Amino acid sequence: MIINFLSRLGAATRNELSEIGAGATLFLQLLARLGTALRRFRLTSDQVFFLGNHSLSIIGVSGLFVGFVLALQGYYTLQRYGSAEAVGLLVALSLVRELGPVVTALLFAGRAGTSLTAEIGLMKAGEQLTAMEMMAVDPLRRVLAPRFLGGIIAMPLLAGVFSAVGIIGGWLVAVPLIGIDAGAFWSQMQGGVDVFADVGNGVVKSFVFGVTVTFVALLQGWSCKPTPEGVSQATTRTVVVSSLAVLALDFVLTAMMFSI
Amino acid sequence: MNQKKDPSIPATPPLIELRDVRCGYGDRTILDGVNLRLERGQVLALIGTSGGGKTTLLRLLGRQIRPSHGQVLFDGQDLAPLSQDALYAVRRRMGMLFQFGALFTDLSVFENVAFPLREHTKLPEPMIRDLVLMKLNAVGLRGSRDLMPSEISGGMARRVALARAIALDPEVVLYDEPFAGLDPISLGVAARLIRDLNDALGLTSVIVTHDLHETFAIADRVAMIANGRIVAQGTPAELQASTDPLVQQFVGAKPDGPVRFHQPALPVGEDFGVGAAS
Amino acid sequence: MENSNKHDAWVGFFVLLGAAALLFLALKAGNLLSLNFDATYTVQARFDNIGGLKPHAAVKSAGVVVGRVESIVFDDKIFQARVTINLNKTVAFPKDSTAKILTAGLLGEQYIGLEPGADEKNLVAGDTIKQTQSAVVLENLIGQFLNSKAADMGTSASSGTTTGNSGSKP
Secondary structure, three states, rough: OOOHHHHHHHHHHHHHHHHHHHHHHHHHHHOHHHHHHHOOHHHHHHEEEEEEEHHHHHHHHHHHHHHHHHHHHHHHHHHHOHHHHHHHHHHHHHHHHHHHHHHHHHHHHHHHHHHHHHHHHHHHHOOOOOHHHOOOOOHHHHHHHHHHHHHHHHHHHHHHHHHHHHHHHHHHHHHHHOOHHHHHHHHHHHHHHHHHHHHHHHHHHHHHHHHHHHHHHHHHHOOOOHEEEEEEEEHHHHHHHHHHHHHHHHHHHHHOOOOO | OOOOOOOOOOOOOEEEEOOOOEEEOOOOOOOOEEEEEEEOOEEEEEOOOOOOOOHHHHHHHHOOOOOOEEEEEEOOEEOOOOOHHHHHHHHHOEEEEEOOOOOOOOOOHHHHHHHHHHHOOOOHHEEEEEHHHHHHHOOOOHHHOOOHHHHHHHHHHHHHHHHOOOOOOOEHHHHHHEOOOHHHHHHHHHHHHHHHHHHHHEEEEEEOOOOOOHHHHHEEEEEEEEEOEEEEEEOOHHHHHOOOHHHHHOOOOOOOOOOOOOOOOHHHHHHHHHOOOO | OOOOHHHHHHHHHHHHHHHHHHHHHHHHHOOOOOOOOOOEEEEEEEHHHHHHHHOEEEEEEEEEEEEEEEEEEEOOOOOEEEEEEEEEEEOEEEEOEHHHHHHEEOOOOOEEEEEOOOOOOOOOOHHHOOOEEEOOOOOHHHHHHHHHHHHHHHHHHHHHHHHHHHOOOO
């Protein structure tokens, strides 16, 4: 019985390792084909449209409401210590350093990631990718690499929009609604938010998250079972795996960037 | 078909040849000891039981899978050691028609047929337009050029896929179950198209199919695959006259014969509790 | 391929929007406008105790930022902390200026405050500021407070003993 358990453990480990190996291989293959994606920019910019523009509305609305809530919650706590004027600084730092990149990545995984996975999975199920191979066109180059580059370009821009809209939302709640002095709001913020340390690191984070989420989505679609159940399982896995990866990477990046 | 061999002209190798091929997935061997030759200009029909290995053979021809033993030769060239570039060069000389068409769902009918031309040639737009319309005309769908794949029927989708498969004027076309699920009219159209295009364009065709009636009418040679081997090869007439019991069962569509009707099971008495003392 | 032209315009809009958002973050929310890229010159200052001073801390005079702390090292020949300061080339201080380590607010970050002296000659690159005041260390402050309180009690106790206890002394 123990032998049975051990052999199953060994087989499971071997399967996991071969899955990880396949994933790593796909990642390297995509990196190698990024040059083509740049040269055939029409394909990539179409993908930026599908992944970026179509996510703008959800990102914008979410950013606005997150900004509202941050300002509200921040005010309730700060005014107990007489520091209500620092609410702008609080909103800006929270968004730029953490919430902007992370929440945008999670929303991106849910909206754009699942659509990527489903699209690739359905193409696989309908033999479109095999047909392309038989027509001597490399599907990695023609289909996957432009989507990879499109996601990498779209994510930092979306995260920037999220943070900017969130700050404006915070201003809307803090200044017209609560009545904090606008000058103090902005000057406290500008005094505390460093362009390179805060905004810059946030952009780096969102770039890393963009690579992660887009790659996970493409991998799940590429390696899914070519059946309806396979595609639906793959889309679920995209959301779960990329969300966990984003949160784990966020911890690592924050520890690296913001430790003094 | 059998011309006098002129000794001064060097013999051209058969377009497709399989030599002693064995192939499988993991531990399962699907094909074993398969030998096949296909001369240019011929239509070969591959028939056999489901799961017998017909589609696997088709995949070997395009090197979607590789044999574990033996050689797959295209125009005298072994496919197995080819690099990706060399393989793509070979594949450009082939066209493949998938079972349900495998059209790109985000492109229109016109764009689907234009796809190989755009990817592999640098022809100017007007020329591409003319070529695409000619191919669509050959399959009778020139008027449907702006429809999307979701707007056309299954039979029409397969015809568009055929137009796409011949877009680059290949030397060989591989058909994976082209008649599956078609109504009688579309079936007749498809069979007619396969034969006419083969002759008009000087193609060589390999058809994997279950449809014996239509296929025997258009095929030059038939090969039957069962249990991983080629059990019969010849002209349609030769197979219909065969005395082999497996071929007879298949061609005659008999329910029981070498392929048993009952799947392996316990004796009837045990399952229904009769016969044994109780 | 044909309808990519209308996609192109929207993609351009999206990229511009993203770039504008990042620019907004850098300028309005961040301190890009107040970043100092001016040339600087380097001077040194020695302190007995730097307290909580960190590199990149501000160097202010009259409350205005005039430079940044570049590095802090311990010099084991003089057993003091040696602080390297980058001052903006646009400001000049006399050679006998004083550098004090001050705290912004009550419990805020520490910075260096420069008070100008009266010398005619100014600090140049490589000079050392001679007059310095170390950071206030809380324990020393409490110790001082306790000592002064004990001293007060000692004087009042001694004046009390002479009047009250003369009879009971053995």
